[in-house]
Amino acid sequence: MTTKNATIKDVAREAKVSVASVSRVLNGMGGVTPETQKIVREVAARLQYVPDNAARSLITGRTHTVGAVLPDLYGEFFSELIRGIDLAARARGLHLLVSSSHDGVEAAAAAVRAMRGRVDGMLILSEFVDASFLGENLPANLPAVLLESPVKSTRFPVLNIDSRAGALAMVRHLIEHGRQHVAFIAGPKSNFDAQQRDKGYRAAMAKHAPDAPLNIVAGDFTEESGYRAGRELIAQKKRPDAVFAANDMMAVGCLYAFKEAGIDVPGDIALAGFDDILIARYVTPPLSTVQVRIADLGRIALERLAALLDPTDTTSVSMQTLGCDIVVRETCGANLGAVPSPRKRKKPPNT
Numbered sequence: 001m002t003t004k005n006a007t008i009k010d011v012a013r014e015a016k017v018s019v020a021s022v023s024r025v026l027n028g029m030g031g032v033t034p035e036t037q038k039i040v041r042e043v044a045a046r047l048q049y050v051p052d053n054a055a056r057s058l059i060t061g062r063t064h065t066v067g068a069v070l071p072d073l074y075g076e077f078f079s080e081l082i083r084g085i086d087l088a089a090r091a092r093g094l095h096l097l098v099s100s101s102h103d104g105v106e107a108a109a110a111a112v113r114a115m116r117g118r119v120d121g122m123l124i125l126s127e128f129v130d131a132s133f134l135g136e137n138l139p140a141n142l143p144a145v146l147l148e149s150p151v152k153s154t155r156f157p158v159l160n161i162d163s164r165a166g167a168l169a170m171v172r173h174l175i176e177h178g179r180q181h182v183a184f185i186a187g188p189k190s191n192f193d194a195q196q197r198d199k200g201y202r203a204a205m206a207k208h209a210p211d212a213p214l215n216i217v218a219g220d221f222t223e224e225s226g227y228r229a230g231r232e233l234i235a236q237k238k239r240p241d242a243v244f245a246a247n248d249m250m251a252v253g254c255l256y257a258f259k260e261a262g263i264d265v266p267g268d269i270a271l272a273g274f275d276d277i278l279i280a281r282y283v284t285p286p287l288s289t290v291q292v293r294i295a296d297l298g299r300i301a302l303e304r305l306a307a308l309l310d311p312t313d314t315t316s317v318s319m320q321t322l323g324c325d326i327v328v329r330e331t332c333g334a335n336l337g338a339v340p341s342p343r344k345r346k347k348p349p350n351t
Contacts, residue, residue, distance in 0.1 A: 006047040015043040065095040066305060067119035069111045071126055072102045075249060076277035077294055084298025085123065092306055094120075101126045105133070112137045121305045123147060127190045143308035145301050148192050157304045158319040161297065163193045163274070166290040166324040167200025170272050171244055173326055175208045177334045179242035179270050183215035185229040185254060187246040194221070197246045197274060215240055219250045226253025233269075234261050241269060242332075248273035248280045248289055255283060255331070266333030276327055285330035292324050 012019045024032050025040040072078055089096045101108030105128040121143035146158045174182050184201040187194025217232050219225040245251035251273030258265050265271050276291035328334050
């Protein structure tokens with residue numbers, strides 16, 4: 001028989017089972033013997049049967065799709081985050097629907113509302129999300145996991161990076177290797193990660209270089225803002241001897257500004273970033289940074305959401321914080337006079 005537009009009835013007839021049995025096998029509902037499951041899946045594959053998702057959703061109440069609302073879809077951080085989410089989703093037979101909210105709170109609200117009825121659960125990473133936002137835009141019965149969020153809720157699991165500890169560790173590392181005047185290129189003021197990295201910088205300076213003035217210049221997590229910050233720093237009457245950028249993209253932009261001005265890195269000014277995006281190890285000199293396992297962040301977030309979607313899972317809702325490591329490369333100057341190690345790591349302190 002032709003395999004074009006095969007129906008569930010065709011699969012049932014070829015497999016010599018009922019339509020109900022085919023439906024239970026393909027929807028993972030159980031109640032069918034392993035032998036029958038094997039036969040049904042083989043016949044469905046041979047006939048190239050594609051389930052009618054709309055009809056299946058009406059029967060099961062599930063779309064087998066999860067949504068992710070992110071601040072942006074551009075750049076290495078978000079592409080790696082999406083990769084981690086997607087791999088984990090596909091391993092569970094779930095499809096991924098992605099949207100961005102970079103244009104503000106209304107865009108974030110529109111993205112969340114647009115996914116209602118189309119997804120079984122959501123991952124949300126947005127600086128605009130708070131308890132009020134969630135109450136207004138997220139249906140009460142729709143599971144969600146929040147990423148990089150200060151929200152404390154008994155309903156929503158929250159998955160954060162320990163940005164404060166990572167920033168503190170990197171600034172301490174710079175100071176311990178002879179850099180006393182460490183400047184900081186900050187991220188967006190409303191961004192939770194940027195706030196935590198700012199706190200880590202301030203804490204490290206207060207503890208390990210109390211006599212040095214704070215030197216903070218504005219950035220927005222883009223290469224362009226890092227370039228502008230670099231130009232601003234080298235124009236200062238008293239230049240810093242080290243710069244810590246709140247993310248790698250800004251550190252790369254800053255590095256370009258330094259090179260353009262003939263500033264030697266790390267000889268004149270040491271430089272470090274945060275995230276360990278792929279390009280960090282390939283710029284010249286390779287960038288010292290705080291490593292975030294970005295794909296793992298996406299994978300773990302999806303796993304938390306999958307647990308919420310499983311009625312048999314008894315995992316409690318909680319906040320989870322992922323640690324990060326220092327990756328020492330050439331820009332921080334710690335390995336001057338030695339053979340550079342592109343992947344040397346240090347654990348952040350507990351303080």
